[in-house]
Amino acid sequence: CYQWKAKKQCNHRVLVGYMSSERPLKFVTGTKKYKHVTTTAIPRLEYRDPKAEELIQAGQPVIITGSDLVGSAYHWDLDYLCANLGNGLYTVYSSRNGKFKYYDEKKVSNVPSFQPPTSHTDMTFQDFASKLKRKDNSNWIYLQQPLNDTVGPRIEMDFKGFNWDFAYRQMKRNRWGPLTSNLLLVGMEGVITPAHYDEQENLFAQIQGYKKFLLFHPDQFECLYPYPIFHPHDRQSQVDFDDPDLKKFPQFPKLKGYEGIVGPKDVLYIPMYWWHQVESLEGHGETISCTFWFKAAPTEKVVYPLNAGQKVAIMRNIEKMIADTLKDNKNMPHFMKTMVQGRYS
């Protein structure tokens, strides 16, 4: 069984020890805990355990062990990737503060005052790897790249060797849509992907290094205050977990969620619409991950009561319609306030 053995606060770092049946006691230094954020452990189960299947079918997060989903890539490390990824160019994101808040470039024109928090350049993997080694605290880098046919033959062979049976069995059994992409992620230790949700089902496979995940049910929407839908940071939380503005975001302290450390060979199921914040833990080298994103299951008959994810989808559709109809996004705040103030608030 998998349970938190001890949580001790020491010099601002929470040393979390965990004992589980399949691995010796390992101490992985976690980072500081966020004030106001209450979490319990994400369940961690063997992939053959029926309970794991039950959780996935119920749209609940679970860390799955022993699936070997990316078993043919367990030997991937920086040197191997340098030697075998070929000399194609890769998209590398940079950030001044280690946070990589995604933004949609197509929506930047909607918000004239928008300042992109990250930049990205294309470079060879070899350049990226050498920058990773020269860890520079004012320039954090994060490579994210779809695994496609530009990679070298060894990588392609490893990719073909993934446990596709497992992936497609999950897709069929849970009636997910088609697999849309596999993203290769190589992150400098310490990088953070702030809280956001995605509109696809995700089997997140960890290859090297440790990532701490915070996950929040879609019903935590009211504590996380996503940006307006036309904003470049659509789907991202406006709340800075390190310094929450409780005047603007008074419900944030009510936030409840799950927390888990995902290590090599682990696979985390991130259900669609579930919020997640991801940190590449210090002290364990760069992180290498591979995501498997699946389109949503086609909604056959709508069943009532609606679940939280469906309500988020409805809110998104209505917000899009209003923004499109009003044409000028400057009219959104007044229109939305007029609609609810004193009537639904």
Ligand SMILES: CC1(C)c2ccccc2-c2ccc(C[C@@H](CC(=O)O)C(=O)C(=O)O)cc21
């Ligand atoms: C931050 C970054 C590199 C990025 C920059 C610009 C555009 C897209 C992305 C993007 C997409 C996915 C991830 C992986 C993961 C978070 C994590 O593992 O850090 C996650 O959120 C998920 O698997 O759903 C990370 C990124």
Ligand SMILES: [Zn+2]
């Ligand atoms: Zn995500």
